[in-house]
Amino acid sequence: MANDIQKLYDLPEISFIDDLTADTLLEEMISDFQEKYNELTGEYEVLGEFDKYRILLNAVALKNYQVCQYIDRAGKMNLLKYSSGDYLLNLGAARGVEMNEEKAATCPVTFTLSELQTSVVAIPQATQVTAGDGVYFETQEYAEIPPGTSEVTVNTICKVTGTVGNGYVIGQINVLVEPIPYIESVKNIAASSGGEDIMSDDDFREKIYLSPSGYSTTGPEDAYIYWVKKCSSFISDVKVITPEDDVVQIILLKKEGEIPDSSFLKDIQDYLQNNNIKPLTEKVIVTAPTVVNYDITGTYYINRSDAVNIERIQSAVLQAIQEYRLWQKEKIGRDLNPFYLQYLLMKSGVKRAELTNPTFTNINDTSIAIESKVALVYGGMEDD
Numbered sequence: 001m002a003n004d005i006q007k008l009y010d011l012p013e014i015s016f017i018d019d020l021t022a023d024t025l026l027e028e029m030i031s032d033f034q035e036k037y038n039e040l041t042g043e044y045e046v047l048g049e050f051d052k053y054r055i056l057l058n059a060v061a062l063k064n065y066q067v068c069q070y071i072d073r074a075g076k077m078n079l080l081k082y083s084s085g086d087y088l089l090n091l092g093a094a095r096g097v098e099m100n101e102e103k104a105a106t107c108p109v110t111f112t113l114s115e116l117q118t119s120v121v122a123i124p125q126a127t128q129v130t131a132g133d134g135v136y137f138e139t140q141e142y143a144e145i146p147p148g149t150s151e152v153t154v155n156t157i158c159k160v161t162g163t164v165g166n167g168y169v170i171g172q173i174n175v176l177v178e179p180i181p182y183i184e185s186v187k188n189i190a191a192s193s194g195g196e197d198i199m200s201d202d203d204f205r206e207k208i209y210l211s212p213s214g215y216s217t218t219g220p221e222d223a224y225i226y227w228v229k230k231c232s233s234f235i236s237d238v239k240v241i242t243p244e245d246d247v248v249q250i251i252l253l254k255k256e257g258e259i260p261d262s263s264f265l266k267d268i269q270d271y272l273q274n275n276n277i278k279p280l281t282e283k284v285i286v287t288a289p290t291v292v293n294y295d296i297t298g299t300y301y302i303n304r305s306d307a308v309n310i311e312r313i314q315s316a317v318l319q320a321i322q323e324y325r326l327w328q329k330e331k332i333g334r335d336l337n338p339f340y341l342q343y344l345l346m347k348s349g350v351k352r353a354e355l356t357n358p359t360f361t362n363i364n365d366t367s368i369a370i371e372s373k374v375a376l377v378y379g380g381m382e383d384d
Helices: 022-041 052-076 085-094 201-215 221-231 262-274 304-329 338-348
Strands: 104-113 121-123 128-130 136-139 143-145 151-161 183-188 235-244 247-254 283-287 290-303 352-357 367-382
Touching: 022 052, 085 201, 104 136, 104 143, 143 151, 201 221, 221 235, 221 247, 221 262, 247 262, 262 283, 290 304, 304 338, 304 367, 338 352, 352 367
Parallel strands: 247 283, 290 367
Antiparallel strands: 104 151, 104 183, 121 143, 128 136, 136 151, 235 247, 290 352
């Protein structure tokens, strides 16, 4: 696929100093010194390991090699494959591509009275609520609870940008920082979401790579992917399919295999619809991938010779399982592959693993495999 960023990374490696090494540079400088010495004196000078001229040339060669490294880095910072940091920002600017800004999480919070009142109860703008963990949300607008009404729901926004405000479940934000007369309780009525960290270099590099697809309205697959990822840096994978003529289905996956909720999907659909991005003749449907659940069950064994390392290996097994879970669900349509789990387990130090589940399963282009149960148990030590 043209949108595959891997094509960029597969380009030939470039060296602006012709792969020069420090040892090669030193050898060249010693050779040049000896040739010049012979030219001027008619004698051939052999520089021993502790010769003062050899020591001097070593020091100069090291400095010169550092200069070469700066030259190589300066050249590479002009290439999308290698560029990073502020250099990458400037590469993006030259193509009219900007890094997505950090966003703060939002969620609706309901303020409830202790009893009905005969007059309006005001909820000032910037009223703060929290879950009690040092992360604060504040109301985005002034609100009122009219007489005879018991509650009002107000949109709040996290005071800190980034993903720190995401994931507060319903009812978790339930502390009113500064009391308001007659308000008995507060609680969020939906999970907090929408917070985004600043884009990583890899994400921004992909955005720049896809940017030529955005010079026209969507239509080609790359163009849809470009505009969707431009809308939110929280998106990790996008699939574009055409289930029928003039209908485009865009399937989204958030980072770390998180399934986007209906609110997030609607925001993306509205973005494509309201910015004259999609062709007028195409109907666009934005959906989450279908979840295919699987279990991780089985038994693993450790070599008896590794008895002193049992705790370390068992800890590494847990890390291997976590790595596999994330790997399996980070890409839409990735086949359910137990052989990669076996590889990670062997890498962690186990002798062998007998996996009951998962079994290899083809996952279609609109689905994602997510674990539902993990029960991989330690079966003991075995002779090597």
